[in-house]
Amino acid sequence: MDKLKGVISLFRRFTTHTDTSVRFAGLRGFVGGIGKVLLLSPFELTRQKRRSLVITIEKGWALVCIVKGTPSRYVVVKKNLFRGLDNQYPSAEELGYFIGMVTEGKSVKGMNIILTVPKEWCVVSTTELPTVVLDNISSVISFEMDNLTPFSAAEVYYDYDIINMDRQMLSVAIYTVKRQMVAPYLNSFHDAGYKVSSLTLNPLSLVRVCMYARRKKRDVLKKDALILNFMQGKIELITAEKGVLTSVYSFRPDDINGVLSYIRGKVSDNTLIFINNDPTIDTRQEEIRAMLSVAATSMDELHLPLKDSATHDMRLPIGAVMEINQKRRKSVNLLSLGMVVKKRLPIVVTVLLLLLLLPIAVFDMYIPIWKDEQALIELDKQIKVLKPEVDKVETLKKEINAMQDDLTALNNFHNKRRLTLEMLKELTTILPPDTWFARLTITDKDIMIEGYAQTASVLLGILENSKYFKDVVTSATTYKDQRLGKERFQIKAAFK
Numbered sequence: 001m002d003k004l005k006g007v008i009s010l011f012r013r014f015t016t017h018t019d020t021s022v023r024f025a026g027l028r029g030f031v032g033g034i035g036k037v038l039l040l041s042p043f044e045l046t047r048q049k050r051r052s053l054v055i056t057i058e059k060g061w062a063l064v065c066i067v068k069g070t071p072s073r074y075v076v077v078k079k080n081l082f083r084g085l086d087n088q089y090p091s092a093e094e095l096g097y098f099i100g101m102v103t104e105g106k107s108v109k110g111m112n113i114i115l116t117v118p119k120e121w122c123v124v125s126t127t128e129l130p131t132v133v134l135d136n137i138s139s140v141i142s143f144e145m146d147n148l149t150p151f152s153a154a155e156v157y158y159d160y161d162i163i164n165m166d167r168q169m170l171s172v173a174i175y176t177v178k179r180q181m182v183a184p185y186l187n188s189f190h191d192a193g194y195k196v197s198s199l200t201l202n203p204l205s206l207v208r209v210c211m212y213a214r215r216k217k218r219d220v221l222k223k224d225a226l227i228l229n230f231m232q233g234k235i236e237l238i239t240a241e242k243g244v245l246t247s248v249y250s251f252r253p254d255d256i257n258g259v260l261s262y263i264r265g266k267v268s269d270n271t272l273i274f275i276n277n278d279p280t281i282d283t284r285q286e287e288i289r290a291m292l293s294v295a296a297t298s299m300d301e302l303h304l305p306l307k308d309s310a311t312h313d314m315r316l317p318i319g320a321v322m323e324i325n326q327k328r329r330k331s332v333n334l335l336s337l338g339m340v341v342k343k344r345l346p347i348v349v350t351v352l353l354l355l356l357l358l359p360i361a362v363f364d365m366y367i368p369i370w371k372d373e374q375a376l377i378e379l380d381k382q383i384k385v386l387k388p389e390v391d392k393v394e395t396l397k398k399e400i401n402a403m404q405d406d407l408t409a410l411n412n413f414h415n416k417r418r419l420t421l422e423m424l425k426e427l428t429t430i431l432p433p434d435t436w437f438a439r440l441t442i443t444d445k446d447i448m449i450e451g452y453a454q455t456a457s458v459l460l461g462i463l464e465n466s467k468y469f470k471d472v473v474t475s476a477t478t479y480k481d482q483r484l485g486k487e488r489f490q491i492k493a494a495f496k
Contacts, residue, residue, distance in 0.1 A: 051077065052112040052324070053103070053194070054317035055095065056202065057185075059118060060086040060232065062095055064102045065314070066111075067321050074318055078102055086233070089118075092188035099194055113189070114198045116320045119236060119248045121181045122201050123149050126163065126246050129170045138338030141174060149176050157182065157199055157334040163244045173244050175201060177334055198324050199334040203229075203238045203248045205319025210273050211243040212322055226263060228288075229275045235259055243329075256284060260291055272296040275315070423447065423468050430462050434486075446494045452481065456489035469493040 056063040065079035082098045084090045090098075127148050133140045141160055145153040156176040163171040177199065186196055206227055227238040235251040237259060251259050263272065274285050274296065289296045324331050330340060420442055427449075437451035447469070453459055456478045463472040476490035 050110050050112055052114055052321045053099075053108055054114045054116065054320050055099065055189075055196075056116045056205075056316045056320070057089060057095070057118060058202065058231070059089055059120070060084055062090045062098070063317060064095075064099050065317050066102070067317055070325075074321065076314055076317075079314070079317075092184040095185065096188045096192045096194075099189070100192065108194060112198060112321075112324060113194055113196050114200065114317075114320045114324065115182065115185065115189075115196045116200050116202050116205055116316055117177060117182060118202050119250060121177050122203075122248075123151075123176045124201075124203075124245060124248055125149055125174050125176075127172055127174065129172055131165060131168055131170055134165075134170065137170070137172070138340075141172075141338055145176075148174055151176060151178065153337075155179060157337065159332045159334045159336055159338055161244045161330065161332055163241050163246065173246050175204070175245070175332060175334060177201075196335070197333075198320075198331075200320050200323055200332055201245070201334075202316050203227075203236065204245045204332055205316045205323060206238060206275060207240045207243070207245045207319070208322045208326070209315050209319040210275075211240070225271050225273055227273045227275060228259070228263075237262060256288070260288065263292060274298045426466055426468050430466055431459065432462075435459065446492060448475065449491045449493075450489070452484055452486040452488055454486055456487040456491075459489065459491060463491065463493050468496055470496045 051066055051068040054063075054065050054067060061084060062082040063079065064082070066077040067074055068077055069075050080098070080102045082090055082095065084094070125148055129137065129140060137160065141148065141158065142153040145151065145156070145158070149156070149158075156178055158174060158176040160175070161173045163173055165171070182199065186199075189196055206229060207225075210225060210227055224242065225240045227236075227240065229236040229238060230253075233253065235253055235255070237249045237251065238245065239247045249262065251262075272292065274288075276298075285296075285298065324333070423442070424440075432453065435451060435453040437449060439448075439450040441448040456474075460472050460474070463469045470493065472491060472493040474490060475492040478487055478489045480487050
């Protein structure tokens with residue numbers, strides 16, 4: 001009876017309205033992950049290797065670059081900076097011409113074309129929604145757009161990112177850009193042959209770069225971050241919760257007190273990250289750090305997945321590419337209007353390719369083995385035929401080796417004896433007539449001479465100048481023999 005009650009209680013927990021959506025969402029995520037592994041299209045793997053053409057717009061300048069690589073390593077193939085009027089954004093026509101200069105008129109087919117726009121063009125807002133709308137969240141945001149933002153859904157490009165989720169509520173960040181701001185650029189680029197596939201925000205790109213640089217830290221998902229971005233003409237204060245952009249505030253470059261006041265109201269145990277996109281700007285980092293009791297770091301101190309060492313002007317483009325390449329969460333693309341579109345070739349193509357590759361793989365594995373077996377059989381036959389001849393050759397080799405050893409020993413003996421005779425002849429020739437030997441010892445390395453001479457020291461120079469001897473020294477004390485009237489010497493010399 002107790003077991004039956006337990007089963008009924010467990011069934012009620014799983015069928016409760018507030019819990020069911022969360023539980024089924026988790027189940028769908030698990031099944032979806034298994035499906036991605038089992039039904040992976042081989043063509044899907046090549047999509048991550050495409051190049052990206054990134055167009056970054058800010059007031060007074062624009063940056064166009066081509067980036068390739070993987071999420072762990074990016075390479076900037078080509079880049080160029082467009083300088084315009086300080087208080088104006090580059091026009092669509094100027095940028096279209098500038099992009100053509102960077103691409104050199106070559107086709108951009110297969111590239112991800114990403115447009116990143118400044119903070120002034122976008123509105124970032126946060127809201128909470130019931131968890132039950134998770135499956136239709138894009139439709140709910142579109143329906144409530146005029147309540148969540150100053151615009152209607154028809155007036156903006158928009159997307160969202162989930163900050164936090166529990167059993168009852170979703171915390172969501174909503175990003176919007178007025179269509180009339182970016183439509184001239186999109187249309188101009190499209191007419192020039194550059195169809196933009198992704199629209200994102202410059203502050204969001206900076207958040208993505210910072211979160212990647214801090215990804216190795218285990219507390220990256222537990223702590224929020226404040227990003228202080230110093231730019232020409234303004235200071236941006238960007239807040240991020242669990243890697244999600246939640247707000248962007250702009251200050252005048254000289255309004256440090258306003259920045260500090262706002263930071264003090266936001267920080268607790270969060271990390272403050274300094275970013276300086278222009279090395280000519282004085283960020284007053286040390287002064288700000290001294291006035292705030294908060295953990296602070298600089299973007300220059302963080303590791304970026306970029307081959308080029310000069311990374312200060314590449315943070316926005318790299319962040320935009322990282323946004324579309326991330327796998328852990330939904331990428332933000334305002335052109336998607338909140339819809340998650342998964343581009344994948346039909347599974348039928350994958351199945352047909354697998355069925356075609358399977359017999360090819362089997363034959364590819366079996367044919368080399370069969371060929372090797374046939375080759376071994378043929379080799380065995382040849383070995384049996386040639387074995388008597390091989391035995392004869394081996395016997396001859398052994399006899400030749402034995403004879404070679406004997407010949408080598410005989411030559412060594414002959415050469416050593418001849419060398420000894422030549423050295424004796426040399427000693428007889430070069431030494432004075434009144435010198436005679438009492439003992440002569442010859443080894444493989446040196447010679448030892450004991451004898452009598454009128455002046456023993458003269459012998460050292462004579463032997464040193466000989467073509468056979470070197471390192472001539474006396475190996476014992478030289479003394480004069482009173483009986484013979486000559487010096488007794490003992491000399492040692494090495495062979496040259």
